[in-house]
Amino acid sequence: MSEEPKEYRILVVDDNPSIYEDFRTILSPRSAFTQDLQDLSKNLFGEETDPQTDSRPNYPRYRLDYAAHEIEASQKVEQSIKENDPYALVFMDSRMAPGLDGVQATKKIWVTDPNIEVVLCTAYTDYTWQEIIDIIGLSDQFLILKKPFDISAVKQLASTLTHKWECKRDLDLYLDRLESQTHEVSEKARESISNHEKEFLKDPKRMALEDLPDLGQHSNFLSQIAELKALEFSRLENDSAKAHQTINRVNKLMKSLSSLHDLPLPPQKTEPITNIRDLMKSIVDDYQKSFEKEGISFELNQGQGQMSAFVDQQHMNFVIKNLINNSIHAVRRSPKKAISVSLCEDNDKIILRFQDTGGGIPADIREDIMKPYFSTKYPGNSSGLGLPLSKSIIEQYQGKLYLEQTTANGSLFTIELPTQNRP
Secondary structure, three states, X not given: OOOOOOEEEEEEEOOOHHHHHHXXXXXXXXXXXXXXXXXXXHHHHOXXXXXXXXXXXXXXXXXXXXXXXXXXXXXXXXXXXXXXXXXXXXXXXXXXXXXXXXXXXXXXXXXXXXXXXXXXXXXXXOOOHHHHHHHHOOOOOEEEEEOOOOHHHHHHHHHHHHHHHHHHHHHHHHHHHHHHHHHHHHHHHHHHHHHHHHHHHHOOOOOOHHHOHHHHHHHHHHHHHHHHHHHHHOOOHHHHHHHHHHHHHHHHHHHHHHHHHOOOOOOOOOOOOEEHHHHXXXXXXXXXXXXXXXXXXXXXXXXXXXXXXXXXXXHHHHHHHHHHHHHHHHHOOOOOOEEEEEEEEEOOEEEEEEEEOOOOOOHHHOOOOXXXXXOOOOOOOOOOOHHHHHHHHHHHOOOEEEEEEEEOOEEEEEEEEEEOOOO
C-alpha cells in the first residue's frame, strides 16, 4: 500500500493573475477541466484515475492560493495561522502596485509567520543583495527566482523548500516535547532530592544510601536528556541560550544526586565514639599529594588530650573532608596558599578550627552559605549541599559548626563536639 502524498499550502503574490495561473499549471496538474474529467470517469467507471499523479504516488501535492498585493497576502497568512493551516511557501513578485514591493512585503509577512519560506520572483534588479540583507536580514528562508521562469526550477524550489519547511516544523515540535519531558523529569528529581535531603537533615544517623534507589534512575535519564538537548539545540542558534540554561539546570541536579550518593552510611546502634586526632591525621595523609600539587602549605596542630568525641567516624570523615575541600577552593587563587587546622580539648568539648588564606566570604552572602544548594563555586562544580549537611551532622551529635571569622585575608570555620565523657 503506497504512502499518501503530502500536501503543502503555497501562496502566490502577484498583481498579474496570469502569473498565478502559470504556477497552478506547473505545480497543480489537476486543472478545472481535468477535474471534471476525473469526476465523470468516477461516475461512469466507479474509480478515479489520474495518469499524472497515480504514477507518482509519493509526489507532493500543493494547494495554491492567490493574493494580488501585499495587504491581501498578509491577511491570508494571518488567517492561515489562526486556522492552524499555515503556508509553507510564498512565491512573491518583486514589483507590485499598489503597496509594498516584494522585499518589504516579505519582511512584513515574516512578522506574522517567521517560519514561512519565500521565493522572490523578479525580472529586474531593484535591490542589490546587500540592500536586501539590510532590509530582511541574512536568512536561509529567502531565495531569488529570475523571470522568465524555468519549469524545472519552479518544481525543484517548491519540492525542496516545502520539505525543508516541514523538517524544521517537525524539529520544533520535537524540541517542544523534549523540553516538556526534561522539565517534568527535572521537577521529579528535584522533589525527590529535596525530600531525601529533608529526611537527612532530620536524622542523618538513620538515612541510609539504600533509601535513595529512585535517584539513580532519575540520574541516568537526566543524563540522556542533557545529551539530547545539547545535540538538538546546537542546531538552532536562536535557542542556544535556552539550551545552556536547561543543560546547566540538569547538570546541577546531577551534581546533587552525586553528592547524596557520596554521603556516609549511618552509624551502628552502639554509641559512636571517634578519636578525632587519629581521624584527622589519616585524612591529612590522604590529602598530602593534593596539597603538593596545588602548592598549598598545610599545617596541623593536633593539640593535647584524649580527643575522643561523641560522633560517628564516617560522618566526621565526611564533615572534615568537606571543610578541607572548601579551604582548598578558597585559597586556589590566593597569592598565599595556606591552610591550617587545629585541635584542642576544652572541658567537655573538642574544638576543631579550619583556617584558610583565601579571599574571605562577602558580607552579603554569609547568611546563605549554610543554605542547601547555595555555593560560591563555579556553576556546575558544586551541589551546594556540603556545608548544610555537615552542619546538620554536627548538630545531631549536640555539636556546632559555624563561621567564626572571615576577612579579606581568609576565613575561619569552627566545629565544637562533645567529648566521650559527655553529660
